[in-house]
Amino acid sequence: MISVVILGAGNVATHLFKAFNKADSVSVIQWYNRNLESIKQFKHHVDITDDLSHLKHADVYIIAVSDDAIKALSRLLPFENKLVVHTSGSVNINDLDKKHKRGVLYPLQTFSKHADLDFSNVPICIETLDKKSYPLLKQLSKSISNITKKVNSDQRRVLHLAAVYVNNFTNQLYRIGHEITESKGAEFDLLKPLIMETAKKVQDISPYRAQTGPAKRHDKKTINKHLKLLENEHHKDVYKLLTKSIQLTHGRKKL
Amino acid sequence: MISVVILGAGNVATHLFKAFNKADSVSVIQWYNRNLESIKQFKHHVDITDDLSHLKHADVYIIAVSDDAIKALSRLLPFENKLVVHTSGSVNINDLDKKHKRGVLYPLQTFSKHADLDFSNVPICIETLDKKSYPLLKQLSKSISNITKKVNSDQRRVLHLAAVYVNNFTNQLYRIGHEITESKGAEFDLLKPLIMETAKKVQDISPYRAQTGPAKRHDKKTINKHLKLLENEHHKDVYKLLTKSIQLTHGRKKL
Structure with missing residues (x-):
């Protein structure tokens, strides 16, 4: 049985x-947070605390706080030579205080407060x-x-960074689709x-092979129709840049 | 029983x-194509032809050819007053020859040659x-x-157009994610x-509510880290424009 202490409440x-x-x-x-309010609903399932000096002995301490707070919190932990890991995609493993055995456990997924997620x-x-x-x-x-x-800090x-493209930026394209239709x-x-x-589609074939549409076909007529139809200048900028991007990937380079 | 003739082989x-x-x-x-080669593999399942003068009487004629060819093909059909529909997202219903009863049947999906698709x-x-x-x-x-x-030609x-954003452009972001990781x-x-x-996520909640990440948080530190990490100037341009886009949608407007 591996014993774990979680730090943070996001x-x-x-x-x-x-x-x-x-x-x-x-x-x-045990579950630590500097503000007990956010985790008190779990107090019947786990020991909760807001006092670092009350931390229990455990096999692994998981620091799941905002990127900027990881370094400082790892320093404040009142013990050494224990395995302490953070969960951030962009923070270097060396940002953890060197008095600890250091590690990273980075779950590559988007987490919503409410939606339940199948972690498997x-x-x-x-x-x-x-x-x-x-x-x-x-x-x-x-x-x-x-x-x-196994993924090192550089990878x-x-x-x-790539997750920002396939998640945040993709979601923003959904948002633009929403704006255009509405x-x-x-x-x-x-x-x-x-x-x-x-x-x-891209679960099985590469995004390169999965591509279709007017930009890839260099179908100027449809592209110009679309640009004419777009009333929002910013939507136009996104259309132009991503059309150019597809054409950089697939052959001829001019819009 | 509705009888149908399909025209085109894409x-x-x-x-x-x-x-x-x-x-x-x-x-x-019946299945018509100007070039029999592309549909001859189906000849044991349906009558195939490459001769418009041999078209059979049917309740509906479905023109599923490239956008540019729809108008001309609808004119060449050697009959009138029958229901003739095209399947294009961007061609006006009035492009069909007015000798026909005219309609559109536009399946809003991305079709690959090989992958089977659940049409339901x-x-x-x-x-x-x-x-x-x-x-x-x-x-x-x-x-x-x-x-x-029911969707009119304007809608x-x-x-x-919106499909280009959520499909082609999104797929290009997957492609950039692929380039960055590889x-x-x-x-x-x-x-x-x-x-x-x-x-x-956006099947249930709006893209607006689904958004997360450094751009939405106006987290300059992470954004600058990412821009520094990107070596490809074009990837940088996409990063900047979509970060700006998210920030236009979610509050403060400067990058």
């Missing part, structure tokens, strides 16, 4: 708590500074996910199956 | 043939010029899909569950 902390709580081989023995399909990227800690972190990750992967920050009395809902299918 | 024509062929209430009695979840946008033809086209659409919707071209020895595969979850 979306990642909460989803990790729920996932570990279901795992047979893990026991979350969330890739967990793990890294440890000392080799001896690796098997423990691996075992801990496997208790909640089927996809665990991790690149994944985090402004003309068409239904955004009709686009939802297409959104799903577009995501599904 | 992805849409082929997927429609397969879907109608499975429907109990529809009979595809493909929204079919339908339009007819005369009211009397509408019920027939509705019945025909319902035979293959659970989502059929349809707006949907087609160039640094990280695995694109680790992003696939995130891609699915991002698409799933």
